[in-house]
Amino acid sequence: LAKTTQPISMDSYEGQEVNITCSHNNIATNDYITWYQQFPSQGPRFIIQGYKTKVTNEVASLFIPADRKSSTLSLPRVSLSDTAVYYCLVGYTGRRALTFGSGTRLQVQP
Amino acid sequence: NAGVTQTPKFQVLKTGQSMTLQCAQDMNHEYMSWYRQDPGMGLRLIHYSVGAGITDQGEVPNGYNVSRSTTEDFPLRLLSAAPSQTSVYFCASLGDRGYGYTFGSGTRLTVV
Numbered sequence: 001l002a003k004t005t006q007p008i009s010m011d012s013y014e015g016q017e018v019n020i021t022c023s024h025n026n027i028a029t030n031d032y033i034t035w036y037q038q039f040p041s042q043g044p045r046f047i048i049q050g051y052k053t054k055v056t057n058e059v060a061s062l063f064i065p066a067d068r069k070s071s072t073l074s075l076p077r078v079s080l081s082d083t084a085v086y087y088c089l090v091g092y093t094g095r096r097a098l099t100f101g102s103g104t105r106l107q108v109q110p
Numbered sequence: 111n112a113g114v115t116q117t118p119k120f121q122v123l124k125t126g127q128s129m130t131l132q133c134a135q136d137m138n139h140e141y142m143s144w145y146r147q148d149p150g151m152g153l154r155l156i157h158y159s160v161g162a163g164i165t166d167q168g169e170v171p172n173g174y175n176v177s178r179s180t181t182e183d184f185p186l187r188l189l190s191a192a193p194s195q196t197s198v199y200f201c202a203s204l205g206d207r208g209y210g211y212t213f214g215s216g217t218r219l220t221v222v
Contacts (some may be wrong), residue, residue, distance in 0.1 A: 100155075
């Protein structure tokens with residue numbers, strides 16, 4: 001199983017760009033990298049997924065270097081509502097279990 | 111609405127009791143899984159299934175059983191509840207690549 005390492009917590013201010021990095025040194029060839037957001041008392045919510053280079057959607061960007069041993073979730077111009085825990089998940093379906101890391105608690109201040 | 115439905119939302123059990131947490135999805139997803147989340151902690155995988163009739167253990171399977179008789183349903187059984195199983199339980203399903211997991215709203219379980 002590809003294990004992941006993320007910072008435990010981060011602080012930011014409204015309007016700033018936030019970058020959260022996840023390390024996954026033993027990522028396998030078939031593994032994808034997926035990020036989730038979780039608010040208190042709710043299940044995690046899918047944010048973005050990628051395999052290599054850069055992926056962008058309406059809420060975030062995901063940067064993956066060529067060696068794929070890390071990835072960076074970028075949240076542009078965060079607001080108070082972006083305060084949440086962010087999880088990096090590495091894996092693929094089939095017959096492999098998908099596990100979550102410990103997550104990064106992002107606190108956005110006014 | 112399409113999604114993952116978990117029941118019950120809240121449950122209090124006495125030590126030694128058994129119960130089943132229900133999970134159903136209507137998206138025809140093959141992959142389903144159960145996680146537990148203790149206060150202030152991340153999610154830990156209990157059991158998962160890659161299709162009807164196929165289940166396997168995750169990180170913390172002890173004290174839990176699962177079965178997958180249909181694509182839609184993936185119940186989690188607590189065999190003999192213990193206070194250490196007090197947690198929030200999330201069921202999730204995974205569809206086509208690129209769209210990630212869909213999580214249920216969770217079951218908050220307290221064992222006294």
